[in-house]
Structures are given as C-alpha cells and as structure tokens.
Amino acid sequence: QVQLVQSGAEVKKPGASVKVSCKTSGFTFISYGFTWVRQAPGQGLEWVAWISANNGDTHSALTLRDRVTLTTDSSTSTAYLEMRGLRTDDTAVYFCARKPTSQPLDYWGQGTLVTVSS
Amino acid sequence: DIQMTQSPSSLSASIGDRVTITCRASQGFSDYLAWFQQKPGKAPRLLIYAASTLQSGVPSRFSGTGSGTDFTLTITTLQPEDVATYYCQKYDGVPLTFGGGTTVEI
Numbered sequence: 001q002v003q004l005v006q007s008g009a010e011v012k013k014p015g016a017s018v019k020v021s022c023k024t025s026g027f028t029f030i031s032y033g034f035t036w037v038r039q040a041p042g043q044g045l046e047w048v049a050w051i052s053a054n055n056g057d058t059h060s061a062l063t064l065r066d067r068v069t070l071t072t073d074s075s076t077s078t079a080y081l082e083m084r085g086l087r088t089d090d091t092a093v094y095f096c097a098r099k100p101t102s103q104p105l106d107y108w109g110q111g112t113l114v115t116v117s118s
Numbered sequence: 119d120i121q122m123t124q125s126p127s128s129l130s131a132s133i134g135d136r137v138t139i140t141c142r143a144s145q146g147f148s149d150y151l152a153w154f155q156q157k158p159g160k161a162p163r164l165l166i167y168a169a170s171t172l173q174s175g176v177p178s179r180f181s182g183t184g185s186g187t188d189f190t191l192t193i194t195t196l197q198p199e200d201v202a203t204y205y206c207q208k209y210d211g212v213p214l215t216f217g218g219g220t221t222v223e224i
Binding site: 035037044045059062095099102103104106108110111 | 150152154156161162163164167173203205207209210212213214215216217218219
C-alpha cells in the first residue's frame, strides 16, 4: 500500500538549518511530484514547495524561496525538504504529500514537528 | 496569485444537520479544487477533488459543487465523526493555495 513516512521531530535554534525526509513506498516514486505543506500551532495549512521526482523541477512559496531546498533520491524513494536560516515563526508541523500530475494531494505523511527556539 | 477564502471560519451544528461550507477564489480557475478534512494531530484527508468527485472510501454524505470562483462542500447529515477542520485547495499549478479552514463542531 502507499505509504509516506517522515523523519522525527526536530528542535533547532534560530539561524540553524533542518532537513526533513519523506520516505515513500508502494508506488513508482519517479512518476509523481511531492508537495510540502506546513501548519503552525493552531493555524491553517500553508503550501511550502513542490518537486517533481521525475525531473527535479521545483517551485517554492515566494516568502520561503530563498531558504528552502527540495531534493529527491530515487534510489531510496525519498523526498527531502531543507530549510535554512530558521526563525521562530518557522515552528510548525511539516507534511509531505504525493502530488500526481493534474491531480490533488492524495497521500500524506504523518507530519514532522520542527520547533525553532533559543 | 489566486487567494482562497472560506466561510464561515467555524460553525456549530447538531447531529443530523445539513452543513455547508463555502470557498471563494479571488479569480476564476478550472475545477481543480479539492476539499480536505483534518482532525487534531492528524494529516489532512482528501475528501473531494475536481470540485465534485468523491474520493474513494469517503462517505456519500459529503458532496462538492461549484465552478469558476465559488465552490461548496456539503455534509448532508452531520455525524459525530465529522467534527474536524475542513480546507479547500486549488491544485492547478503553483502555488497550491489553501483556504483558511472551517472548524465544524457539534
């Protein structure tokens, strides 16, 4: 069955970097794109970025573009989100989700809590 | 970028009630509109896509309508397990913008 399993919670200091992984199984990894969505405590869902596992194309939210890097590793069917220059307002649960072409986000990871605090 | 505005931001209803949530886009787009349900501490769950297509396994009391700029999610007979926050999202190209969410309480 389709599964997306994310790495564990992280605690970082302001200015640090974090890399969250999303290991997938149960489908052909390179046939899909992957989207990252975050949710600050008590807030709504915010789209962060998208990557194509087929050709590596990426798109990021304008406000995060300078600090976010998306990568994939097809040998392990894993997608990665790296965020640099962390700020306290980056504290959130980060979700990965599978994004088929012209289709909605159909399968989601369990979420990774990233806490940024001095 | 297209903005998505949901209303109301929260509502309280009784078991068995009909519940309607609205999502309005700042400009028209295709019917690449999805609705998600999120319960506390959980990932969102896809309910409806292409504005009106029910995702496999989702109860038939959920339905979606709309096109252009105005979309609606309806729960025909509210059940206790429907207590959650509901989000709309456009998914035709980037950014994949979400609405602000509607919290449904009993």
